[in-house]
Amino acid sequence: MGNVNSKRRKSARPSVVRTEIPDNELSTATATSVNSILINSKLNSEPAEPVVHSPTNNTVNSQNQLTATSLRSIGWNLDIDECIHRLLDIGLKTKVPKSICFRNSEIVAICRAAQQVFLSQPGGYPPDSNYLFLGDYVDRGKQSLETILLLFCYKIKYPENFFLLRGNHECANVTRVYGFYDECKRRTNTKVWKTFIDAFNTLPIAALVASKIFCVHGGLSPSLHSMDDVRNIMRPTDVPEYGLLNDLVWSDPSDTAVEWEDNERGVSYCFGKKIVNEFLAKHDLDLVCRAHMVVEDGYQFFNERTLVTVFSAPNYCGEFDNFGAIMSINEELLCSFELLTPLEHPSTAKLQEAQRNRGRRPSPPMIITSPEEEEEEGTPV
Numbered sequence: 001m002g003n004v005n006s007k008r009r010k011s012a013r014p015s016v017v018r019t020e021i022p023d024n025e026l027s028t029a030t031a032t033s034v035n036s037i038l039i040n041s042k043l044n045s046e047p048a049e050p051v052v053h054s055p056t057n058n059t060v061n062s063q064n065q066l067t068a069t070s071l072r073s074i075g076w077n078l079d080i081d082e083c084i085h086r087l088l089d090i091g092l093k094t095k096v097p098k099s100i101c102f103r104n105s106e107i108v109a110i111c112r113a114a115q116q117v118f119l120s121q122p123g124g125y126p127p128d129s130n131y132l133f134l135g136d137y138v139d140r141g142k143q144s145l146e147t148i149l150l151l152f153c154y155k156i157k158y159p160e161n162f163f164l165l166r167g168n169h170e171c172a173n174v175t176r177v178y179g180f181y182d183e184c185k186r187r188t189n190t191k192v193w194k195t196f197i198d199a200f201n202t203l204p205i206a207a208l209v210a211s212k213i214f215c216v217h218g219g220l221s222p223s224l225h226s227m228d229d230v231r232n233i234m235r236p237t238d239v240p241e242y243g244l245l246n247d248l249v250w251s252d253p254s255d256t257a258v259e260w261e262d263n264e265r266g267v268s269y270c271f272g273k274k275i276v277n278e279f280l281a282k283h284d285l286d287l288v289c290r291a292h293m294v295v296e297d298g299y300q301f302f303n304e305r306t307l308v309t310v311f312s313a314p315n316y317c318g319e320f321d322n323f324g325a326i327m328s329i330n331e332e333l334l335c336s337f338e339l340l341t342p343l344e345h346p347s348t349a350k351l352q353e354a355q356r357n358r359g360r361r362p363s364p365p366m367i368i369t370s371p372e373e374e375e376e377e378g379t380p381v
Contacts, residue, residue: 078109080157087150096142100187107149107192111199114152117159118202119235132207134291135167135217135249138196139178140313145187148196166203167217167291168249168267171239201236205248210333212286219290220271220279221247222260227283242268252293253302253309273303280306289327298325299337314340 086101100107137151138144154162168174175181175197184193207215208227223229223244233245240246250268254261257272264270276288288307294316300309314324324340 078106080153083110083153084150084157087146087153090146100145102149104188104192107188108195110149110152111195113156115199115202117155118204130161130163132163132215133165134215134310135165136169136291138175138180139169144180144183163207164203165207165215165217166200166205166249168239170200170203172197198236201238205233205245206230209329212333213289214285215289216248217290218247218249218292219251219253220275221251222269223247253307276303276307294320294322296322298323298339299327312340
C-alpha cells in the first residue's frame with residue numbers, strides 16, 4: 001500500500017470535481033475509437049477468443065433480452081430497474097441500515113444472473129460510454145453488500161457497457177479476514193457469502209481498451225508472455241497462492257525494483273520500469289492502467305506516464321486525506337480524471353470554484369456512500 005499522510009477525519013459523502021491533464025500528458029492517434037475488449041478466460045475446457053460486437057440499433061434490445069434471459073434461466077422474475085432504484089435510495093440515507101433491503105433469495109438471484117453474464121462474455125463493443133471497474137468492490141466499508149449488488153445489477157442491465165474486473169479482494173480467503181464475510185454473516189447468512197464467492201470466481205481478470213491500454217487490478221507477472229496466457233485461465237476459479245492470476249491481482253510497480261523483486265505485501269512481486277517498457281513494446285501497447293494502491297491525488301503516473309494507478313476511494317479508511325479518481329478516455333485516447341473528494345475536504349470548494357470560473361458546473365455526486373472501512377490493522381489495498 002502506498003504511503004500517504006494520514007489524518008483522522010469524519011467521513012463524508014464524496015462530491016465530484018473534474019480535472020483534466022494537458023493533452024501532451026497522454027496522447028495517441030493510434031485509434032479512432034475506444035473499444036473495450038475483455039481479455040476473457042477459458043470457460044470449462046474450450047479456448048475462448050475475444051468477440052467484438054459491432055454497434056447497431058439493436059444493441060439495447062439485445063442487452064434487455066440478455067438480462068431477461070439471465071433472470072428467467074434461474075427461475076426468478078426480478079425487476080432489475082427496481083433493484084437499482086432500491087439500492088440508490090439506500091445510498092441517500094445518512095444511517096447505515098442494520099438489515100439489507102433484499103431478501104436472501106433476491107440476492108442469490110442477482111448473483112447467479114451476474115455469473116451467467118460474466119461467463120457468457122468474451123467482450124463488448126458498445127455504442128456509448130463504457131464503464132470499466134478495476135476490482136476491490138468489497139471489504140471497503142459498512143455497505144459492501146449494497147455496493148456489490150448495485151454493480152451486479154448494472155452489469156445485468158447493461159452487459160455490453162458495464163465491465164467488472166477482479167481484484168484481490170474478490171476472493172474467499174481475503175473476504176474472510178477483511179470484513180465482507182462478517183458483513184454477510186451479520187446481515188444475511190454465510191450461504192449468501194458463498195453465492196457471492198461463486199460470482200467472484202467468474203469475474204474476468206484483464207481488459208484491453210482500443211488495443212492500446214492494458215487494464216488490470218494489480219499489475220504484471222513474470223508468467224505473462226502473451227494475452228493468450230490470460231485467456232487460458234480457467235473460469236470459474238479461485239485466486240491461487242502464486243502464479244499468473246495471483247500476480248495480476250496482487251503485484252505492484254516499484255521505483256526501486258530493477259526487474260522482479262519480492263513484494264513487501266508478502267504476496268506476488270514488485271516490478272520495475274524495465275519490465276513495464278518491455279511489456280508495452282512486446283504487445284504494442286501505450287499504457288498499463290491498474291488500481292490496488294492508495295495514491296494521494298487519486299491517480300498517479302509511473303515511468304514517464306507508461307503506467308497509471310487509479311484509486312477511486314476518497315478519504316480511504318476514513319482517515320486518509322486522499323482524493324479518489326475516475327479516469328475517462330475519449331475517442332482520441334486522451335485521458336482526463338474525475339476527482340472524488342468528501343464534501344468536507346478543504347480542497348473541494350477551491351476545485352469547484354475553479355470549475356465555475358471555467359464556465360462549467362460542478363459534476364454531481366457519483367458515489368452513493370463514502371467508502372469508510374471498519375477499522376482494522378494491516379488492511380491491504
